[in-house]
Amino acid sequence: MDKQQFSSAAEAFASIVGDDAVKDAIQEEAGKTQLISTLIRMRMQKGISQKRLAELMQCTPSKISRLESSTDAALKLSDIKEYVRALNIGMSIVFEDNDLPTADQIRQHVFSIHEKLESLVRIAKEVDGDTEIVSKINQFYGEVLFNFLSKFESSHSKLRMVVEPGKSNETEVTPENSKELVVTAE
Amino acid sequence: MHKGWEISTEFVTANRFKKFASKYPREFASCGANAERLLADLQSGIPLSALAQNLSFFRSEREGLYRIGQTNVPGAKESRLYIYPDDASKVIYLLDIGTKETQRNDIASARKTIREIRRQFDQT
Numbered sequence: 489m490d491k492q493q494f495s496s497a498a499e500a501f502a503s504i505v506g507d508d509a510v511k512d513a514i515q516e517e518a519g520k521t522q523l524i525s526t527l528i529r530m531r532m533q534k535g536i537s538q539k540r541l542a543e544l545m546q547c548t549p550s551k552i553s554r555l556e557s558s559t560d561a562a563l564k565l566s567d568i569k570e571y572v573r574a575l576n577i578g579m580s581i582v583f584e585d586n587d588l589p590t591a592d593q594i595r596q597h598v599f600s601i602h603e604k605l606e607s608l609v610r611i612a613k614e615v616d617g618d619t620e621i622v623s624k625i626n627q628f629y630g631e632v633l634f635n636f637l638s639k640f641e642s643s644h645s646k647l648r649m650v651v652e653p654g655k656s657n658e659t660e661v662t663p664e665n666s667k668e669l670v671v672t673a674e
Numbered sequence: 675m676h677k678g679w680e681i682s683t684e685f686v687t688a689n690r691f692k693k694f695a696s697k698y699p700r701e702f703a704s705c706g707a708n709a710e711r712l713l714a715d716l717q718s719g720i721p722l723s724a725l726a727q728n729l730s731f732f733r734s735e736r737e738g739l740y741r742i743g744q745t746n747v748p749g750a751k752e753s754r755l756y757i758y759p760d761d762a763s764k765v766i767y768l769l770d771i772g773t774k775e776t777q778r779n780d781i782a783s784a785r786k787t788i789r790e791i792r793r794q795f796d797q798t
Contacts, residue, residue: 518710557746
């Protein structure tokens with residue numbers, strides 16, 4: 489056992505017993521409760537106890553306990569809806585048609601992001617006069633643009649390597665040149 | 675830069691884990707999966723105390739020692755994975771693994787290891 493510090497339990501356990509199959513077994517087991525783990529994590533982050541959640545869901549605490557101790561496969565959609573509603577968390581189910589061309593899938597995501605950005609504009613209008621909130625939303629818009637362009641540029645430079653092999657791709661995205669890059673990309 | 679939690683195997687007796695994995699493979703995988711869940715929760719910033727109150731498989735054994743149990747294993751052998759999550763260094767030290775029958779000795783041995791870890795830190 490050479491390495492002694494790990495970023496995942498599966499890797500740590502596999503290293504101790506010297507068997508990579510253990511890593512697969514643990515990952516498979518962890519995969520069975522991914523959704524439940526997320527639900528519990530959201531509840532804890534909101535500082536809501538099982539008992540309080542039961543009150544909000546108008547059920548018994550033992551039902552919450554059973555639900556949180558089960559597996560994703562045993563969850564009912566109605567329970568998930570009730571659980572997140574009680575936490576005041578929105579839920580959307582995304583269907584991704586794998587038969588759709590990737591370009592169409594990207595288009596759908598772009599529309600979805602646009603919708604969210606529009607909802608921020610609505611918030612900015614609603615808090616009329618609160619300059620702090622409006623300024624933070626404005627700042628966030630800048631961050632979104634920067635993050636998007638960084639990722640876009642990373643993929644685009646890889647694409648350029650395919651389209652024009654041999655040409656160097658060293659343009660780095662910065663908040664200053666991001667607008668120019670959009671023009672170039674178009 | 676934010677340092678994330680990591681898992682250390684430095685104080686593990688490999689043979690004890692190997693024996694347990696061979697005798698109770700399903701429980702071993704379940705404890706490992708629950709350790710993975712715990713790690714993800716810690717990474718998301720949830721404090722240990724909140725986790726011990728909210729996760730059915732995770733509880734404090736006092737003096738910094740915590741145990742992780744198995745879940746969703748039909749007819750399982752009651753299992754306990756002993757860990758020492760050190761908030762200051764953001765390291766979860768794996769210490770020992772055993773069953774309900776051996777827990778008294780396992781806890782005593784794990785607490786001794788924690789004292790050793792703390793002593794090493796105090797010296798540095």
